[in-house]
Amino acid sequence: MAAIVVDDLHKSYGSTRAVQGVSFSVEQGACVALLGPNGAGKTTTLEVLEGYLKADRGRVEVLGMDPRHATREWREGIGIVLQGTAADPYLTVRETLARTAGFYPRPRDVDEVIGMVGLDEKADSRINKLSGGQQRRLDVGYGIIGNPKLLFLDEPTTGFDPSARRGAWEMIEGLRSLGTTIMLTTHYMDEAQELADNIVVIGSGKVVAEGAPDELGGRATAAAHIRFRLPAGVDPQSLPIDATLDGHGYYELTTDDDVKVLHALTGWSIKYDVALEGLVSNRPSLEDIYLSLVGRDLIADATEPEPTGATR
Amino acid sequence: MSDFALVASQIRYEQKSYWRNPAAAFFTFAFPLVFFFILVGVAGGGHDASILGSSVKLSQYYTPSVLAYGVMSACFLSIALNLVRQREFGVLKRMRGTPLPSWALIGGIIGNAMIVATLLSVVCIVFAIVVYGVKLPASHILPLIVTIALAALVFCTLGIAASSLIPNMDAGPAIVNLPYFILVFISGTYFPINGGLAKVAAYLPLRPFIVAMYKGFNPLTTGSAWAPHQLGSLALWGVAATFFAVRNFRWTPRR
Numbered sequence: 001m002a003a004i005v006v007d008d009l010h011k012s013y014g015s016t017r018a019v020q021g022v023s024f025s026v027e028q029g030a031c032v033a034l035l036g037p038n039g040a041g042k043t044t045t046l047e048v049l050e051g052y053l054k055a056d057r058g059r060v061e062v063l064g065m066d067p068r069h070a071t072r073e074w075r076e077g078i079g080i081v082l083q084g085t086a087a088d089p090y091l092t093v094r095e096t097l098a099r100t101a102g103f104y105p106r107p108r109d110v111d112e113v114i115g116m117v118g119l120d121e122k123a124d125s126r127i128n129k130l131s132g133g134q135q136r137r138l139d140v141g142y143g144i145i146g147n148p149k150l151l152f153l154d155e156p157t158t159g160f161d162p163s164a165r166r167g168a169w170e171m172i173e174g175l176r177s178l179g180t181t182i183m184l185t186t187h188y189m190d191e192a193q194e195l196a197d198n199i200v201v202i203g204s205g206k207v208v209a210e211g212a213p214d215e216l217g218g219r220a221t222a223a224a225h226i227r228f229r230l231p232a233g234v235d236p237q238s239l240p241i242d243a244t245l246d247g248h249g250y251y252e253l254t255t256d257d258d259v260k261v262l263h264a265l266t267g268w269s270i271k272y273d274v275a276l277e278g279l280v281s282n283r284p285s286l287e288d289i290y291l292s293l294v295g296r297d298l299i300a301d302a303t304e305p306e307p308t309g310a311t312r
Numbered sequence: 313m314s315d316f317a318l319v320a321s322q323i324r325y326e327q328k329s330y331w332r333n334p335a336a337a338f339f340t341f342a343f344p345l346v347f348f349f350i351l352v353g354v355a356g357g358g359h360d361a362s363i364l365g366s367s368v369k370l371s372q373y374y375t376p377s378v379l380a381y382g383v384m385s386a387c388f389l390s391i392a393l394n395l396v397r398q399r400e401f402g403v404l405k406r407m408r409g410t411p412l413p414s415w416a417l418i419g420g421i422i423g424n425a426m427i428v429a430t431l432l433s434v435v436c437i438v439f440a441i442v443v444y445g446v447k448l449p450a451s452h453i454l455p456l457i458v459t460i461a462l463a464a465l466v467f468c469t470l471g472i473a474a475s476s477l478i479p480n481m482d483a484g485p486a487i488v489n490l491p492y493f494i495l496v497f498i499s500g501t502y503f504p505i506n507g508g509l510a511k512v513a514a515y516l517p518l519r520p521f522i523v524a525m526y527k528g529f530n531p532l533t534t535g536s537a538w539a540p541h542q543l544g545s546l547a548l549w550g551v552a553a554t555f556f557a558v559r560n561f562r563w564t565p566r567r
Contacts, residue, residue, distance in 0.1 A: 051409075052405070072411045073411075076411045085401070086403050095325065100410065102321050103410045103412045142406070
């Protein structure tokens with residue numbers, strides 16, 4: 001059974017069309033990443049799923065319910081890690097988590113959660129004494145204290161240093177192995193690749209690609225790109241393959257069968273003793289695919305604010 | 313957790329947080345007392361004089377004013393401003409995403425303000441009795457407790473209602489201070505009022521509260537110290553504010 005179903009979701013703010021026909025589903029126990037640049041509609045989509053925003057059009061079902069009709073029981077099964085939220089600054093980490101644990105029927109142990117998010121040494125510090133990264137870790141603790149079946153993580157590691165990120169990833173993997181369904185947003189390709197079974201790439205409010213990290217955008221079968229230079233005076237007509245000259249003096253070609261082409265090319269080079277300077281054969285990385293999918297949006301939307309009031 | 317335990321737990325954490333900001337707590341308590349001292353001193357030319365043509369001392373007249381002032385600041389002002397701050401920092405949004413029912417959240421906030429208002433009232437009354445020798449007949453105590461408790465609750469609901477009208481934290485003090493000082497001035501908090509202004513003030517929430525307390529603190533009161541009309545109009549304000557607050561409560565800032 002699917003934990004989340006999103007079908008043709010639309011959401012606008014005034015004349016800004018934040019989400020325009022997004023569809024995807026998340027199976028129970030899976031980890032799905034919503035990947036896209038700032039302003040792509042990730043947070044808006046997530047906030048509709050969390051019940052904060054009402055969709056203009058489309059069907060949304062989370063744990064078998066429309067989030068707009070959220071009941072207390074439904075909320076008990078869901079954990080939310082938002083961006084740009086805060087807790088009472090005068091309470092300690094332990095008090096904040098203990099207070100929140102009291103809202104749930106079967107919460108996790110407070111000290112266990114403090115350990116999971118790595119705040120053992122700060123357990124009795126007041127929240128106004130925590131660093132930004134520590135507060136973010138507390139946000140995650142706040143999201144998992146209720147022992148949720150489904151956890152929403154809105155950019156869980158933004159602003160983390162590399163080791164803190166690695167720690168957060170391990171924690172998220174740990175939650176998954178315990179059977180928690182996870183839906184996260186990120187603008188880091190490597191994060192989506194590391195954590196998700198399925199990646200939904202979104203740009204300008206639309207799904208531009210979707211798939212397992214290995215297959216996303218047809219990467220497994222993507223064409224290879226070969227480029228090289230020829231010494232002065234060599235007639236390109238004598239090459240065993242068709243290549244075109246780019247503006248920087250490189251010959252280039254794109255092929256599905258790079259092994260065959262490279263074999264022909266290098267054989268020709270040895271036979272006629274012609275150097276192939278700077279010979280390179282590339283398959284696009286996941287990062288390249290991501291950038292090519294969202295590249296236009298990245299530029300177009302860079303000046304637009306995030307579409308919710310969550311950030312300040 | 314049972315519903316009752318949930319609200320009790322919310323109040324307990326609100327209280328913990330409240331007393332951990334000692335500067336705020338100190339001034340909440342110090343202000344009405346300083347205010348008391350100044351009012352009596354200024355009006356009496358340096359001493360606790362008798363009000364013209366009567367045996368009633370100024371301090372007796374000003375005790376209800378100071379109590380009204382304290383209850384309004386502990387309930388109306390602090391709830392309105394705190395809710396706006398919590399809304400702006402995302403505290404309310406985060407709470408909204410948990411199973412904590414809204415009534416438990418609001419119950420915690422009101423409970424905390426009621427505790428502060430109660431302590432503040434006790435401190436002011438004890439100060440009035442000990443420092444100025446203000447008289448409070450035993451038979452007036454129960455009506456006074458009911459009056460103060462009801463008014464505190466009503467000003468809490470007004471504070472919650474006001475929070476929906478304040479667009480952001482920077483505008484908060486400017487917006488709440490206007491109704492606050494209008495009420496304080498036209499309700500006879502500083503000096504006796506009469507005529508048209510008194511008629512207008514009688515329809516607003518502060519004047520009925522003060523008038524009801526006058527009954528308790530006026531040594532010339534004969535018969536019952538209960539003020540059913542005033543308590544009734546306070547209650548009406550509470551009902552109206554509750555309706556407004558429920559309909560207009562905002563969990564997230566305006567965009």
